[in-house]
Amino acid sequence: MKVACVTLGCRTNQHDTAEIQTLLEQEGFSIVNGKEKADAYVINTCTVTQRSDTSSRLAVKKSLAINPDALVVFTGCYAQLNPEEASEMHGLDIVLGNADKLEIANLIKRKLLNPGQPWRKSASTEIIMSDIHKRRIFRTIPVRNFQGMTKAFIKVQTGCDEKCSFCTVVRARGKSVSDTRENIIHNIQQAVTSGFKEITLTGINLGTWGMDRNETFSSLVRDIVELPGDFRVRLSSINPMEIDSDLIRLMAETEKLCSHLHIPLQ
Structure with a gap:
């Protein structure tokens, strides 16, 4: 069976989607482009702006226009913040919270491949929503294939402890938690072995990696650029207060670390 994300x-x-695709492939599903006909569609949503909400809703309509009988799963930050609103969308089958994303493959398998109950769309939408604010453990899986991507996105951290009045991220992603240094190194080594020449470190509040472990983000970056292999490292958005002198020094010392920063200034 085919699944489109x-x-x-x-x-x-993007990293979360790559994890979902990896799990789906492990369960025997074929991953296809979102513009192709599929048995199931996973819409990994954004809610940072009103336009993002509109685009997320439009993605559902486009998927159902391709296959009206498909199973449609709505996950991501829009789903997390507005599950009841999302559940009212026509043709939507499941609304799934951010903390439950890694259950998508098993969920789709149970829905589509249940021999005792053949798949049929229901008039109601199922909401599956764990309390993301109770999450204390960073969950991730190794990803070898980023569909259609020439670079690998490695998530090292998620959540945010800031309370910026203009931002909904803390409600959508929960408190800040970091992956272990060892697991990050392992995931990067796998990506490099798979042939990726550029590694982008991502996180909801990237520069706060390690604060829950008494470690610093710059020390992690140093360990990464010292790994053997022909690859370079890029940092996704990082707040100015998390940029220390060690990180700046590291950018000056090695060509392996891309020498520019994307800094939000709200």
Whole structure:
């Protein structure tokens, strides 16, 4: 059976989609382009702006226009913040929270491949929503294939502890949690072995990696650029208060680390 994934928003979402695709392939599903006919569509949404909400809703309509009988799963930040609103969309089958994303493959398998209950669209939408604010453990899986991508996105951190009045991220992604240094190194080594020449480190509040572990983000970056292999490292958006002198020094010392920063200044 075929599954298509449509991704909106940030690079962290792109990594989340790559994880979902990896799990789906492990369950025997074929991954196809979002413009192709599929048995199921996963819409990984964004809600950073009103336009993002509109694009997320439009992705559902486009998917159903291709295959009205498809299973449609709505996940990501829009789904997390507005599950009831999302559930009212015509043709939507499942609304899934950010903390439950890694369950998508098993969920789709149970829905589409249940021999005792052949798949048929229901008039109601199922909402599956764990409390993301109770999450204390960073969950990720190794990803070898980023569909249609020439670079690998490695998520090292998620969530945010800031309370910026203009931002909904803390409600959509929960508190800041970091992956372990060892697991990050392992995931990067796998990506390099798979042939990726550019590694982009991503996170919801990237520069806060390690604060929950008494470690610094710049020390992680140093360990990464010292790994053997022909690849370069790029940083996704990082807040100015998380840029320390060690990170600047590292950019000056090695060509392996791309020498520019994307800094939000709200």
